[in-house]
Amino acid sequence: MFNFNFFFPTRLIFGAGKFQTLGEEVAALGKRALLVTYPSQSLAETVAQATAMLEKHGVSSVFYAKATANPTHTCVNEGAELARGENCDVVIGLGGGSPMDVAKAIAVAAPENLDIWKIYEGAPITHPSLPIVAVPTTAGTGSEATFYSVISNRELRRKEGFARQQFFPKVSIIDPLLTLSLPPAMTAATGMDTLTHAIEAYTSRLASPMSDLFAAEAIRLTGLYLRRAVYNGKDIEARTNMLFANTLAGIAITHADTCLAHVIGEAVGAIFDTGHGLSVSLTLPAVMEYNCAANTAKYASITHLMGEDDGFMSEREAARRSPAVVRNLIQDIGLPQGLAALGVGGDLSGVMALVNRPGMDASNPRPADSAAFELLIKGSLSPAMSYWEVGGK
Numbered sequence: 001m002f003n004f005n006f007f008f009p010t011r012l013i014f015g016a017g018k019f020q021t022l023g024e025e026v027a028a029l030g031k032r033a034l035l036v037t038y039p040s041q042s043l044a045e046t047v048a049q050a051t052a053m054l055e056k057h058g059v060s061s062v063f064y065a066k067a068t069a070n071p072t073h074t075c076v077n078e079g080a081e082l083a084r085g086e087n088c089d090v091v092i093g094l095g096g097g098s099p100m101d102v103a104k105a106i107a108v109a110a111p112e113n114l115d116i117w118k119i120y121e122g123a124p125i126t127h128p129s130l131p132i133v134a135v136p137t138t139a140g141t142g143s144e145a146t147f148y149s150v151i152s153n154r155e156l157r158r159k160e161g162f163a164r165q166q167f168f169p170k171v172s173i174i175d176p177l178l179t180l181s182l183p184p185a186m187t188a189a190t191g192m193d194t195l196t197h198a199i200e201a202y203t204s205r206l207a208s209p210m211s212d213l214f215a216a217e218a219i220r221l222t223g224l225y226l227r228r229a230v231y232n233g234k235d236i237e238a239r240t241n242m243l244f245a246n247t248l249a250g251i252a253i254t255h256a257d258t259c260l261a262h263v264i265g266e267a268v269g270a271i272f273d274t275g276h277g278l279s280v281s282l283t284l285p286a287v288m289e290y291n292c293a294a295n296t297a298k299y300a301s302i303t304h305l306m307g308e309d310d311g312f313m314s315e316r317e318a319a320r321r322s323p324a325v326v327r328n329l330i331q332d333i334g335l336p337q338g339l340a341a342l343g344v345g346g347d348l349s350g351v352m353a354l355v356n357r358p359g360m361d362a363s364n365p366r367p368a369d370s371a372a373f374e375l376l377i378k379g380s381l382s383p384a385m386s387y388w389e390v391g392g393k
């Protein structure tokens with residue numbers, strides 16, 4: 001258990017008002033920035049502020065606003081071509097997970113002048129990547145603190161979280177003021193993404209004492225503050241703690257990986273184009289039911305960390321209680337009940353093909369075969385979000 005490696009090269013700048021340091025931080029890394037963000041007006045004011053701060057510090061900027069939900073490798077390749085053509089020497093990801101993941105991938109693909117999917121499939125990285133500055137505006141993906149980039153390939157019907165050391169941002173500016181305008185539904189979905197990251201890292205076979213420190217605190221903070229953030233978006237204490245939990249969970253999954261909720265959730269996203277946060281979090285309770293007997297101490301601890309242990313439960317009782325604690329949170333914050341509510345159903349052969357690839361259960365505390373995946377998906381489709389309800393043991 002005490003054999004582990006821990007490496008984290010990103011400088012984190014955290015706190016209310018820290019967004020105002022963007023120009024200074026970027027200027028230390030380059031003079032022409034590719035600013036990657038959403039293709040909507042939701043962040044127009046924030047983008048305008050960013051551009052002004054960059055100009056004030058002598059940095060010109062090129063705007064790339066095509067980072068939609070479930071971004072594709074073609075989006076990355078187009079952005080990389082723009083970065084090369086405009087001689088950009090630094091990349092900024094401003095927004096949620098999609099802009100940050102696209103920015104990371106562009107930073108690698110632009111100097112390589114190679115289809116990013118070829119790099120994901122193993123082509124060597126032979127050129128220094130562009131420095132990355134991440135500015136999250138949601139408390140969900142943790143991308144500002146990971147070496148992952150989650151990208152879809154529509155032609156292959158795949159969605160993968162790829163890990164490369166080059167995907168670590170040089171600097172992440174984490175300002176809770178940027179999350180105050182996030183709508184309740186998005187606050188709920190991204191907050192559950194944080195919790196899913198934290199629980200899966202905490203219970204992963206690759207977990208270590210170091211990753212547990214980050215994951216456990218992220219679980220505790222989410223249990224305390226997610227409901228508050230959803231029902232009062234201007235609650236700066238709740239927003240700050242959820243953003244902190246998000247970053248902690250990102251560090252945790254970087255070092256411990258995720259489990260079957262991500263395997264299934266990313267497969268569902270690839271086939272049905274569902275949002276990442278909802279896809280993984282609505283799968284989480286069933287996966288917890290499947291896993292809890294494999295590590296009762298950790299799952300009992302989750303019940304305690306979420307504030308639901310009355311002190312009279314046995315370890316086994318507390319472990320078996322943990323999936324219900326998560327389901328209750330999902331219900332309390334008004335998220336859909338089960339994957340079927342997202343339009344998932346019908347022909348699931350594509351999802352099954354993706355989850356049944358070799359090694360997909362490598363980090364999970366309990367091995368999973370095709371029959372287990374079938375029951376997990378079936379349970380996750382229902383409003384109960386329960387593996388036990390559909391006969392799983």
